[in-house]
Amino acid sequence: MRELTYAQALREALTEEMERDPNILLMGEDIGVYGGVFKVTEGLMARFGEERVRETPISESGFIGAAVGLAMMGKHPMAELMFMDFAWVAADQIFNQACKMRQMSGGQVKVPLVIRTQQGGGRGNAAQHSQCLEAHFAHIPGIKIALPSTPSDAKGLLKQAFREQDPVVVIEHKLLYNTKGDVAEQMDPILFGKANIVRPGRDVTIISYSRTVLHCLEAATTLAAQGVDAEVIDLRTIMPLDMDTVLASIRKTNRAVVAHEAHRNAGFGAEIAARIMEQGFQHLDAPVERVGALDVPIAYSLPLESATLPSPDKIVAAARRAMRMEA
């Protein structure tokens, strides 16, 4: 084991996968000589050449569409979308094209395409560069969604993304790139649809993914000091969604909090809460609590942005409500 940053772990996954499969090629803005604005692809152009690491114009619709064509014809492209917020620029190619081709063609084509992107607030990037949009992807059938929270998961999930034969979006978080963690030298891909219990506990289940998992762990520490033993589940992928792990936990704790950084309204937490209600209603001792960003665009000014985004404190408060404890 050694410590790697999240960005290094992603780079290692890309390197290993590109060594393994000559059909993998990367494209995106500034990913070549510069190595990407978050430096994830640093050195890859020098190693794999300009054919396989392609710097694109600022044409998200164009190059993601081109990736769909490559994928249909036997390549395994990865398109880097610099900020999740730009997914809407490429929305047709992602949602009408990539997600639909297999089914529309009656299974004659497949689209093994990986989109890597990053999302989230906390840096003062304001409303057009801070959003979390995983629920938009989850709403459209035909694409798998991974949201790694640690360097090790980043490596394992990205490696798996290249083993999938369908479109996958790997959603990173801009504030995770410099976080460090142990990453095994020899690492198998992490299968999609297998949640990770990152902290076992008896009293309340806190379900999350991506950077918010770190907030949940902090919240769990605070809760422990208050006599509440929280179990924290990192879903890792939300499509597919591992409800078995969630339900098994709730059978034990009888209480649940769902936390993510995306807006609460119609966020993916609503889907999880609904499924818990459908599949585990009898195990619940309290309504499922949801924590997410307030339903307003994310402002630039620090106090406004901080108050808009979820925090460990808000997760603690939600867990206490689920425990029927005083606020």
Place this chain on the structure above:
Amino acid sequence: MGLTTEQLKDAYGRMCLARAFERKCEELFMQGQVRGSLHMSIGQEASAAGTALALRDSDLLITNYRGHGHALAKGISPRAAMAEMLGRVTGCCKGKGGSMHWTDMSKGILPANAIVAGGLPTVVGAALAGKLDGLDRVAVVFFGDGAANQGATHEAMNLAAIWKVPAIFICENNLYSEMTPIGKTTTNKDLAERAAAYRMPATIVDANDVEAMHAAVSEAVTRARRGEGPTFIEAKTYRLVGHMIGDSQIYRSKDEVEEWRAQRDPIRLAGDKLIARGVTRAELDAISAGADATVADAAAFASASAFPDVSEIFVDVFEHNALN
């Protein structure tokens, strides 16, 4: 059509203001007071000043994340702009937008955009609105060479052409889109070639020469006001600093930057012209000192201003405030 000496002094002052303002922002960014990403337009000030001098207050401007110079030249309050950089309630967007979204509708400055090419379709509508209302108002959009490769750019240019709207598309070609040189993203030698596809008149201008820039925009404005439709201006320029603070600039040589700085700095070029016209060095120094004083005043104003109250989160989301 050149500028009068008075106009050229005015342009010089606006360029000095933009430069001093952004240098101050850089300092505040390094201190952690300016958040997010800071994209400076140092080296591109003549494009902003030349354009603004050709416009009326009532004309419209849509710029992008590299638009501080454009908005300052068009008359945004330096105090409100600096307060915005610091996220204060007295900012031009009440601290909600930050560096990339400056707005001042009283000066015709529509919200600046952080989505590359996001402003091009909207400028078509903004220009059309004036035409529908029988006004001779013109709408200008600034975008980069990189933005020229977005689909939205082409849809917007075609719409502008068929509807003959009074829009001016100013493509600031600074040779790089972020960290990628233009040779890697287009086979066109000049981006003005793109306008021909939409049969839109186009000019190429040395945008480090404020007089040339002013002349090109003035001609486009005249055409637009006469109802003759849109113009594409390729403003050839160069940014003397990184794409954003923290850009290592490994994608271009120090010599290249140094050559532009030494030979083509637009503020120096305008200063040289003024000197040639008999303006004294002392006068020039007084103009730039005036800009520095304006920025110092703006910074003091901004630092003394309060942050917005957290309740502001729910304000400005809808006509009637957001519910949560």
